[in-house]
Amino acid sequence: MTLIPLVGVEFMPATDEGEVRINAEMEVGTRLELMGEKFKRIEAIVKSEVPEVKNVVASIGGSSWRSQGSHSGRMRIALVPRTERSRSSEQIASDLRRKLSNIPGVTIRTRAGQGLFLLRMLSGGTEKIQVEIRGYDLEMADSLAQRVLSIVEGVEGVTDAEVSRKSGNPEEIVLVDRQKAADMSLTVSQIANILQTVISGTKAGSYRETGDEYDIRVKIKDAEKMDIREIMDMTLINAGGEPVVLRNVVSTRQKTGPVRIERKDQERLVTVSVNISGRDMGSILNDIRSRLRSVAVPRNFTIAFGGDYEEQQKAFGELLLSLILALLLVYMVMASLYESIRYPIVVMFSVPFAAIGVILMLFVTNTTFNVQSFIGCIMLGGIVVNNAILLVDHINVLRRRDGMPLREAIEEGGCRRLRPILMTAMTTILAMVPLAIGFGEGGEVQAPLARAVIGGLLSSTLITLLIVPTVYLFFDTKLVRKKDTKRLLAEDKK
Numbered sequence: 001m002t003l004i005p006l007v008g009v010e011f012m013p014a015t016d017e018g019e020v021r022i023n024a025e026m027e028v029g030t031r032l033e034l035m036g037e038k039f040k041r042i043e044a045i046v047k048s049e050v051p052e053v054k055n056v057v058a059s060i061g062g063s064s065w066r067s068q069g070s071h072s073g074r075m076r077i078a079l080v081p082r083t084e085r086s087r088s089s090e091q092i093a094s095d096l097r098r099k100l101s102n103i104p105g106v107t108i109r110t111r112a113g114q115g116l117f118l119l120r121m122l123s124g125g126t127e128k129i130q131v132e133i134r135g136y137d138l139e140m141a142d143s144l145a146q147r148v149l150s151i152v153e154g155v156e157g158v159t160d161a162e163v164s165r166k167s168g169n170p171e172e173i174v175l176v177d178r179q180k181a182a183d184m185s186l187t188v189s190q191i192a193n194i195l196q197t198v199i200s201g202t203k204a205g206s207y208r209e210t211g212d213e214y215d216i217r218v219k220i221k222d223a224e225k226m227d228i229r230e231i232m233d234m235t236l237i238n239a240g241g242e243p244v245v246l247r248n249v250v251s252t253r254q255k256t257g258p259v260r261i262e263r264k265d266q267e268r269l270v271t272v273s274v275n276i277s278g279r280d281m282g283s284i285l286n287d288i289r290s291r292l293r294s295v296a297v298p299r300n301f302t303i304a305f306g307g308d309y310e311e312q313q314k315a316f317g318e319l320l321l322s323l324i325l326a327l328l329l330v331y332m333v334m335a336s337l338y339e340s341i342r343y344p345i346v347v348m349f350s351v352p353f354a355a356i357g358v359i360l361m362l363f364v365t366n367t368t369f370n371v372q373s374f375i376g377c378i379m380l381g382g383i384v385v386n387n388a389i390l391l392v393d394h395i396n397v398l399r400r401r402d403g404m405p406l407r408e409a410i411e412e413g414g415c416r417r418l419r420p421i422l423m424t425a426m427t428t429i430l431a432m433v434p435l436a437i438g439f440g441e442g443g444e445v446q447a448p449l450a451r452a453v454i455g456g457l458l459s460s461t462l463i464t465l466l467i468v469p470t471v472y473l474f475f476d477t478k479l480v481r482k483k484d485t486k487r488l489l490a491e492d493k494k
Helices: 032-049 089-100 117-122 138-153 178-183 188-199 228-232 281-292 308-338 342-348 354-364 371-383 385-401 406-437 443-493
Strands: 019-025 053-060 072-079 107-112 129-134 158-163 169-176 202-209 212-218 235-237 243-245 250-257 262-264 267-276 302-307
Touching (some): 019 089, 032 072, 032 089, 107 158, 169 188, 178 188, 188 235, 228 250, 281 308, 385 443
Antiparallel strands (some): 019 072, 019 107, 053 072, 169 250
């Protein structure tokens, strides 16, 4: 049990997916042309340093469903199958990280492809660990995020730390003078609508032709090239039908702001995201959590963990409930078949001792405790009782059919059931060995499950031969003494 802190914890086991991803960023507001030149240099380095490359896909700027800004770009490098290369995707990413760090003016983050990529994208990021800072004040949130970033970067095993909110995007703030607008019979919505029509256009109707329908959008031609002063000189008609120059009721102010504002549970969110290398997620999270205790959190702000940690907590909670239900159902089935409450309890004593083998096996093989390991523990709940069932059932048969005394029946049952118990355990263990080794593409995903099952079966099988007979003897001896005591008391009363 003392080895538990030395066994790492994470959501899903690390796998070699045959892919490396590169994210690059420059100063906010950088032109696409300049970013394209940097990516040509990145592509040249990738071509010379990664002979295992199969194909490369690069994109600059935002996508149709996720705004990123012209200052950022991404590259996905597909590698040849694992059997055709000597380096893992993690090693290739680590080597590329060192080679790409010398490109000036651009921040580059390199990592190997990770499992559950779609889940991570839908949850707001592709990194394993995310520290979420929630609060309304943008400036306070940015300051707090920078403080958290500096703390997180000092933790061993952390790579590619970044803040999700990028500030410095130039913008023009249009301020409406409500008093002047009211004096000139204008409403704020009228002013906002004219600005929307000028800059982005307004839907004026639909055009139908041969079953197809097209929106008619009205806007100023080449509005994106207009100077802000030209827009301010435009006129709009008030409620009295009189023209009013726009600059008479509004003023402008230059400012820089975030590229995008993210929200979660209706709260503004800034995320400090990191990847990990060389350590398990649980150990790194513990170090980050202990260091964040020194951060003074302002009022109406919260700091919490997201990413894989959040998904891990949900999954572990559900799997724990599944484990409890599995053990309860196993007990109920045995109680109905034995027609006894006592003997199923004796059998269930073999289950906790399977944890000894699970912990030792995970520690020896340097395997983390993750969702797959947890599923293996749930499987053990139904497998390890088989040997105890064989032993207890045969002891009962010897006592009932042959009339053997308790001690003699236990010893004889252990001798006769030794071979069947070893046979059933070894067949399951040997069948799990190829899965535990992790042969083939993606074999690392299922290996923790098989290793947990093998370790649990080894320990529970050996301990079953000693613990279950001892518990059986203890239960029956205590019950016999209790019955004899009650009988003697009843005779004394008579």
